[in-house]
Amino acid sequence: MNNFTIRDASLDDTPVILQLIRELATYERAPDQVVATEEGLREVLFGQHASARVLLASEGDTPVGFAVYFFNFSTWLGRPGLYLEDLFVQPEKRGCGYGRKLLVRLAQIAHERGCGRMEWAVLNWNQPAVEFYRKLGARPLDDWSIFRLTGEGIGRLAES
Amino acid sequence: MNNFTIRDASLDDTPVILQLIRELATYERAPDQVVATEEGLREVLFGQHASARVLLASEGDTPVGFAVYFFNFSTWLGRPGLYLEDLFVQPEKRGCGYGRKLLVRLAQIAHERGCGRMEWAVLNWNQPAVEFYRKLGARPLDDWSIFRLTGEGIGRLAES
Numbered sequence: 221m222n223n224f225t226i227r228d229a230s231l232d233d234t235p236v237i238l239q240l241i242r243e244l245a246t247y248e249r250a251p252d253q254v255v256a257t258e259e260g261l262r263e264v265l266f267g268q269h270a271s272a273r274v275l276l277a278s279e280g281d282t283p284v285g286f287a288v289y290f291f292n293f294s295t296w297l298g299r300p301g302l303y304l305e306d307l308f309v310q311p312e313k314r315g316c317g318y319g320r321k322l323l324v325r326l327a328q329i330a331h332e333r334g335c336g337r338m339e340w341a342v343l344n345w346n347q348p349a350v351e352f353y354r355k356l357g358a359r360p361l362d363d364w365s366i367f368r369l370t371g372e373g374i375g376r377l378a379e380s
Numbered sequence: 381m382n383n384f385t386i387r388d389a390s391l392d393d394t395p396v397i398l399q400l401i402r403e404l405a406t407y408e409r410a411p412d413q414v415v416a417t418e419e420g421l422r423e424v425l426f427g428q429h430a431s432a433r434v435l436l437a438s439e440g441d442t443p444v445g446f447a448v449y450f451f452n453f454s455t456w457l458g459r460p461g462l463y464l465e466d467l468f469v470q471p472e473k474r475g476c477g478y479g480r481k482l483l484v485r486l487a488q489i490a491h492e493r494g495c496g497r498m499e500w501a502v503l504n505w506n507q508p509a510v511e512f513y514r515k516l517g518a519r520p521l522d523d524w525s526i527f528r529l530t531g532e533g534i535g536r537l538a539e540s
Contacts, residue, residue, distance in 0.1 A: 244455075272455075292463065293450055337531070359527065370497050
């Protein structure tokens with residue numbers, strides 16, 4: 221396991237987190253869509269109104285992956301849920317069980333917090349990921365679609 | 381409009397919120413799946429670690445609908461997002477524009493908070509909702525599936 225560790229990221233890790241976000245976006249075939257900056261990340265992850273948390277996975281001192289998550293809420297269960305926004309292990313570091321270990325740690329966090337569910341979005345073409353998640357017991361919500369309204373659309377609706 | 385108003389829900393509204401959640405679940409053909417209690421809702425909506433907010437829509441003093449939402453986070457944008465967990469207007473009160481007014485208020489909140497996106501899940505068979513959302517400018521994320529791990533699965537993964 222080459223001294224594999226998982227720890228909560230701190231403010232000083234912001235440059236590393238941004239680098240990993242960019243590597244993830246490249247893997248997801250959308251490198252141009254990353255417009256996050258170190259300043260923005262510092263505020264959203266470690267600022268006064270921080271709305272997400274990061275687990276950083278390393279081999280020794282070298283970061284090899286990360287998970288970004290936050291707590292949400294299930295109306296029907298009346299309990300919080302854990303939403304996994306991003307999970308990434310560098311392609312050359314896969315097959316060592318690192319992704320699974322990150323998910324186990326997240327399940328422990330969800331369990332401690334009394335979460336009724338864990339959810340995350342998966343790109344349909346990413347079949348290795350789909351199979352990996354199915355093996356862990358997760359199931360796709362086939363009856364539902366996610367709708368999104370982006371910046372300009374929000375502005376238009378707000379003013380209508 | 382019969383004195384239609386929208387306001388932030390407060391602790392005293394908890395019984396009304398639970399009632400509306402049950403009406404929504406009945407409409408979504410899953411009334412048995414609501415296990416939320418007033419106590420649980422008070423904690424998640426108004427407690428120290430509150431993770432969601434509620435807008436309550438009324439005609440005069442009579443509640444006719446609600447929206448449950450929370451702020452999440454877009455890694456790629458490096459900015460918060462607004463996630464709409466539930467939107468409901470009582471069936472007999474539809475067609476008056478109340479749902480749209482709730483969404484406009486949410487778009488204003490998202491705009492003020494600097495959110496880069498608004499997202500929500502829609503049941504695929506709910507065609508009136510799908511068309512309503514498309515008219516507002518929202519688009520389904522067809523390339524993605526949501527995976528879910530529930531209580532028992534979380535426990536198993538946490539202990540593995």
